[in-house]
Amino acid sequence: MTALLLIDIQQGLQEMEFYGTERSNPNAEANCQKILNVFREKKWPIFHVQHCSTNPASPLHPSKAGNDFHPLVKPLENEPIIQKNVNSAFIGTDLETRLKSRDISNLVIVGLTTEHCISTSVRMAANLGFKVTLISDATAAFDKIGVDGKRLGADIIHNAALANLKDEFAQVTNTTTLLKELID
Amino acid sequence: MTALLLIDIQQGLQEMEFYGTERSNPNAEANCQKILNVFREKKWPIFHVQHCSTNPASPLHPSKAGNDFHPLVKPLENEPIIQKNVNSAFIGTDLETRLKSRDISNLVIVGLTTEHCISTSVRMAANLGFKVTLISDATAAFDKIGVDGKRLGADIIHNAALANLKDEFAQVTNTTTLLKELID
Numbered sequence: 183m184t185a186l187l188l189i190d191i192q193q194g195l196q197e198m199e200f201y202g203t204e205r206s207n208p209n210a211e212a213n214c215q216k217i218l219n220v221f222r223e224k225k226w227p228i229f230h231v232q233h234c235s236t237n238p239a240s241p242l243h244p245s246k247a248g249n250d251f252h253p254l255v256k257p258l259e260n261e262p263i264i265q266k267n268v269n270s271a272f273i274g275t276d277l278e279t280r281l282k283s284r285d286i287s288n289l290v291i292v293g294l295t296t297e298h299c300i301s302t303s304v305r306m307a308a309n310l311g312f313k314v315t316l317i318s319d320a321t322a323a324f325d326k327i328g329v330d331g332k333r334l335g336a337d338i339i340h341n342a343a344l345a346n347l348k349d350e351f352a353q354v355t356n357t358t359t360l361l362k363e364l365i366d
Numbered sequence: 367m368t369a370l371l372l373i374d375i376q377q378g379l380q381e382m383e384f385y386g387t388e389r390s391n392p393n394a395e396a397n398c399q400k401i402l403n404v405f406r407e408k409k410w411p412i413f414h415v416q417h418c419s420t421n422p423a424s425p426l427h428p429s430k431a432g433n434d435f436h437p438l439v440k441p442l443e444n445e446p447i448i449q450k451n452v453n454s455a456f457i458g459t460d461l462e463t464r465l466k467s468r469d470i471s472n473l474v475i476v477g478l479t480t481e482h483c484i485s486t487s488v489r490m491a492a493n494l495g496f497k498v499t500l501i502s503d504a505t506a507a508f509d510k511i512g513v514d515g516k517r518l519g520a521d522i523i524h525n526a527a528l529a530n531l532k533d534e535f536a537q538v539t540n541t542t543t544l545l546k547e548l549i550d
Contacts, residue, residue, distance in 0.1 A: 268492075268493035269489060269492075269493055269534070269535070270489070270490065270493045273490070273493045273494060297526075297530040298530065298534055301485070301489070301530070302489045302490075302493065305453060305454070305485070305486045305489065305490075306454065306457070306486075306489075306490060308452075308453075309452035309453055309454045309457045309486065310457060318513050326526070326529035326530060326532075327529065328525045328526075328528065328529040328532075329502050329525070329528050329529065329532060329538050330525065332525075334525065334526055334529050338522065338526060339526055339529070339530065341512045341513070341514065341516075341518065342481075342510070342512075342518055342522060342523055342526035342527070343526070343530065344512065344513050345510035345511065345512040345513065345518050345523070346481040346482065346485065346510060346523065346527065348510075348513060350453070350482055351453070354513050
């Protein structure tokens with residue numbers, strides 16, 4: 183069985199100045215919503231992962247409005263929410279147990295950010311034995327300053343992160359292709 | 367207490383054609399040896415992580431000569447070897463238990479490759495609560511083909527992987543700086 187994992191699609195991740203100076207894929211949240219809608223129609227399992235930062239300055243700290251889900255992907259009452267406070271959705275949570283107890287072996291993963299929580303959760307999901315499909319345009323990255331002090335743009339960070347995950351940890355596809363496969 | 371984790375520094379990772387077309391940091395193994403020597407002199411804990419691929423075609427499959435450690439960092443008889451068959455040194459192994467039972471909370475991590483097993487193990491180590499120092503020139507990356515079909519060079523893959531780990535998962539420093547700190 184296949185489940186959809188929506189990771190950290192929260193309002194706080196709109197606060198650009200906390201995370202970088204630019205972001206890739208402005209349509210990531212809209213694409214996540216399209217995929218979520220199909221999983222809802224099909225009544226397939228959905229898990230919303232919510233980052234609850236332990237850093238009081240973080241827009242994702244539970245005391246902040248930014249901790250709330252992005253309006254496009256707000257969980258319905260019957261949809262489980264997995265709260266985490268590290269990058270991996272599998273550390274400090276019962277996500278692995280929940281997935282395995284429901285015989286879920288395939289995961290479609292979307293959310294934020296490509297280079298931090300998505301990369302970490304995809305890597306760990308794959309190493310735990312799940313077959314992962316990552317949706318390239320339903321995730322997004324922020325730019326970074328490299329160890330040499332030079333800036334690496336959001337698109338380079340996004341593309342390099344996906345290239346590292348591709349084949350080794352996940353099949354990488356895009357929203358249009360996924361939706362075509364799911365609806366066919 | 368601080369331990370040194372040497373990850374996948376094995377002969378098979380010299381087989382360029384299996385992994386890409388170019389590699390960053392040709393001196394990575396020599397730098398790993400320098401750091402290993404200091405940990406040996408100080409009698410600080412050392413763990414050799416050995417990738418035992420389940421893919422019979424992989425140079426790191428246990429049936430292949432490439433599964434053996436690189437000559438510069440061959441384990442001594444009393445140094446523990448942690449065998450793994452996924453990217454993370456913490457999945458399917460007792461590494462976390464061993465570290466915690468010896469009160470090791472700080473890890474210096476070196477080895478191969480920056481973008482696959484190093485990135486995965488550093489991320490998971492940090493998320494499990496270890497304080498990680500990653501040595502930028504004691505790890506190396508291969509080039510990759512992106513999801514758009516364009517090649518991303520080994521240096522870009524290396525620099526982007528380090529930029530993503532820096533501050534979020536690890537303190538990133540280089541061999542010279544680390545050795546100065548350790549020897550002072």
